[in-house]
Amino acid sequence: MEPLKNKTEDHSTTTKHEEKTRNPFQPTPAFIGASWFALLTGTVGYCIGLWNASMELNEKGYYFTILLFGLFSVISVQKTVRDRAEGLAVTDLYYGLSWFATIAAIILLIVGLWNADLALSEKGFYAMSFCLSVFSAIAVQKNTRDAKMLADKEL
Numbered sequence: 001m002e003p004l005k006n007k008t009e010d011h012s013t014t015t016k017h018e019e020k021t022r023n024p025f026q027p028t029p030a031f032i033g034a035s036w037f038a039l040l041t042g043t044v045g046y047c048i049g050l051w052n053a054s055m056e057l058n059e060k061g062y063y064f065t066i067l068l069f070g071l072f073s074v075i076s077v078q079k080t081v082r083d084r085a086e087g088l089a090v091t092d093l094y095y096g097l098s099w100f101a102t103i104a105a106i107i108l109l110i111v112g113l114w115n116a117d118l119a120l121s122e123k124g125f126y127a128m129s130f131c132l133s134v135f136s137a138i139a140v141q142k143n144t145r146d147a148k149m150l151a152d153k154e155l
Helices: 016-020 029-052 057-085 092-115 120-154
Strands: none
Touching (some): 029 120, 092 120
């Protein structure tokens, strides 16, 4: 099999079609907006649910801390996975701790909801708003990183 050859021709003239093509790694404004909307909807909804819940203050603090812990841990996982994919150095210890923290946050939420004296609809609400929040936090982090990477290339 013959290796692929790099084309070294100068393509200084651009066509109309080439001017309208966009970088495939650049997130679209719609995706950026949807990601931020999902993150705000999930976290604000979760917090409003906690505010209005008829549980002890220490229990509210537990669930709020799990949300913050989960958000931070998934952003850390996304960053370490992306760093490794781009060839940046990430220690195995930090990579493992990021995954451990993410799994721990999810397990702590499950155990807390399992043992909570809440209606099933409330448990489902907290589980779904938590999932929406952490998933959209990953998307927001990805969008932020992609936009920064493209801005650095343009400089």
